[in-house]
Amino acid sequence: xxxxxxxxxxxxxxxxxxxxxxxxxxxxxxxxxxxxxxxxxxxxxxxxxxxxxxxxxxxxxxxxxxxxxxxxxxxxxxxxxxxxxxxxxxxxxxxxxxxxxxxxxxxxxxxxxxxxxxxxxxxxxxxxxxxxxxxxxxxxxxxxxxxxxxxxxxx
Ligand SMILES: [Zn+2]
Numbered sequence: 001x002x003x004x005x006x007x008x009x010x011x012x013x014x015x016x017x018x019x020x021x022x023x024x025x026x027x028x029x030x031x032x033x034x035x036x037x038x039x040x041x042x043x044x045x046x047x048x049x050x051x052x053x054x055x056x057x058x059x060x061x062x063x064x065x066x067x068x069x070x071x072x073x074x075x076x077x078x079x080x081x082x083x084x085x086x087x088x089x090x091x092x093x094x095x096x097x098x099x100x101x102x103x104x105x106x107x108x109x110x111x112x113x114x115x116x117x118x119x120x121x122x123x124x125x126x127x128x129x130x131x132x133x134x135x136x137x138x139x140x141x142x143x144x145x146x147x148x149x150x151x152x153x154x155x
Contacts, residue, residue, distance in 0.1 A: 012114040016078035019128040019142075021091045025117070026079055029126045030071040041119035041126075046092045049112025054119045064114050066106050077103035 019028035027043035027045075040061055042053040053061035053071050063069030068076075079088045080103045089096050094109045 005068065005098075016074050018129055019075060019078045019082060020125070021079070021083065023121075026088060026092055027117075027122045028075045028078065029123065030074050033070075033132070037040070041122045042069075042071045043074070043117045043119075043122060044068075044072065044092060044110065045112065045117070048115075049092065049094075049110045050117065051110070051112050051113035052115060053117070054117070056123050056145045058119055066113065068110060073103060074108055076106050079103070080106065100123035 016028055016030050016032070019026070024046045024128070025043045026046070027041070028132055030042050031042065032038040039056050040053055041056060042061075044051055051064060051072060053069050055061070055063045061069050061071060063071070083088045083091075085100050085102065085106060086093075086096075089100055089106060089109075092106075092110075094106060096109075099105065
């Protein structure tokens with residue numbers, strides 16, 4: 001774990017600062033390409049592949065019109081980096097028929113349509129995630145995290 005130093009310049013956010021496989025969804029937070037103040041909460045439901053993308057203020061994403069927007073594509077790319085393409089495909093129950101190595105391979109196999117999803121829940125998980133990143137560096141167990149079984153969210 002890296003110690004968090006006070007910012008001397010405006011913080012450059014990662015493109016996808018938060019991604020997780022949880023609650024039956026691949027979900028996460030994707031920063032806007034154009035506006036540093038704005039983030040998108042994007043999710044893909046396992047099984048149905050229902051797609052959702054909206055801003056943290058619950059405005060629907062203008063790019064999500066039947067096919068995945070660039071935020072969903074960025075989310076899948078980041079998930080593939082963190083979890084591996086096979087694991088993401090298994091979690092979302094994407095049928096794999098051949099080569100599967102990139103996020104684009106996964107996105108091409110999504111069968112879902114836009115559907116509403118609770119962005120506020122994902123966003124509050126992201127804020128908790130940030131809070132833990134900013135805990136002082138320690139090797140002691142964090143009692144609040146004991147409740148979570150290791151890797152329990154992903155099966
Ligand atoms: Zn979007």
